[in-house]
Amino acid sequence: MERIAIIDGIRTPFCKMGTLFNHMSAQQLGTAATRELLERTGLDVNAIDEVIFGCVGQPADAANIARVIALLSGIPKTTPAFTVHRNCASGVEAVVDAAIKIQVGEGRLMLAGGTESMSNIPFFFPKEYQEFLGALMRCKTLPQKLAVFSKFKLNYLTPKIGLQLGLTDPVCGLNMGQTAEVLAKEFGITRNDQDKFSLLSHQRALQSRAILREEIAPVVPAPKFLTAVQDDNGPREGQTFEALAKLRPFFEKGTGTVTAGNSSQVTDGAVALLVGSESRTRELGREPLGYIKSFAFAGVEPNRMGIGPAHAIPKALKKANLRLGDMQVVELNEAFAAQVLACTKALASDTFAKQFGYEGYTGQINPDILNIHGGSIALGHPVGATGARLILTTLKHMKRANLKYGIISLCVGGGQGAAMVLER
DSSP, X not given: OOXXXXXXXXXXOOXXXXXXXXXXXXXHHHHHHHHHHHHHHTOOGGGOOEEEEEXXXXXXXXXXXXXXXXXXXXXXXXXXXXXXXXXXXXXXXXXXXXXHHHHTTSXXXXXXXXXXXXXXXXXXXXXXXXXXXXXXXXXXXXXXXXHHHTTOOGGGGOOEEHHHHHTBOTTTOOBHHHHHHHHHHHXXXXXXXXXXXXXXXXXXXXXXXXXXXXXXXOBOOTXXXXXXXXXXXXXXXXXXXXXXXXXXXXXXTTTOOOOSXXXXXXXXEEEXXXXXXXXXXXXXXXXXXXXEXXXXXXXXXXXXXXXXXXXXXXXXXXXXXXXXXGOSOEEEOOSXXXXXXXXXXXXXXXHHHHHHTOTTSOOOOOGXXXXXXXXXXXXXXXXXXXXXXXXXXXXXXXXXXXXXXXXXXXXXXTTEEEEEEEEO
């Protein structure tokens, strides 16, 4: 089969929930990234065979958001589009689906990516309130309305927070931060370890600000801003270990170690990538950022969801016939510091490798090549977009440094892991 190329890509800045992109929808963010990618590449929109976007909190007013983004970006109405959802790996899933479609002859050039407006994930009212309003709408006389009103209860107006619901696993009953606490205890990850890792994420993100601008399209937020947002606003200037150490455990009071400071930030943002067959890439006269060597997904216990990358990484490496030591850059998404550190400990363990049959495909990850531009603790984690961001950031770095192999990986809410080996 032909190699699958990541031809080019761009992303919006990643901005903390409720800040600069508070009034931008997921479809607006996705459109901003897509339009900029098309503008910068000068690509004829008629050349795109299909559009695939990942999104977790899919808006009710933009059903099949990939199609909405495609049409708002000027892509012809005759070009089909569909949306994918694999929680935190939705952006990776979009790229994987594009690659598979190309390999089976369902197209030669795809636009894939991810978008998320966590600021606009809605609140939900109880079913009883819906039934109350429905009954009220069916009333035709004043006495009927008064009879319905007499049954009204104040707790009908108590909303359920959509984001909180989405970040809580319905099977094990734990929220994502609580699953990180499970791993912290299992692997002996201390609060000190987590805060040190988090500080490094901020330091690296700030040091890489100019470099990261190579992958960012400035965006003017709607409707009241006059200047463009150029940088991610999550990395904190002057962040100190002492400040992180003062934060209280957020998910497990008292004995917990996972805080808001050593967890990923809740964020808005979007990423767009051009994915094509090697021959189509040559026809377009493009030098791609790199190629997809392999990918893999793994399932784990929902209450240990953060360990997913430790299972997906060796599976992807085995498919690529490569070793962890061959990787010159590793991007392991920072859902939580505890989760990343647990994965690195598992991968370094011979016992873990033997238990799951991963011998030869695990090992020690050099911290100097891990998340070298910072990760989601500093940059933020717009869940539907992060996977695509990892691919873009990694390939941009591989191009600058003339590296041959890299790997990206994420844990996935619900108990999964995703990984992709990239090559140049």
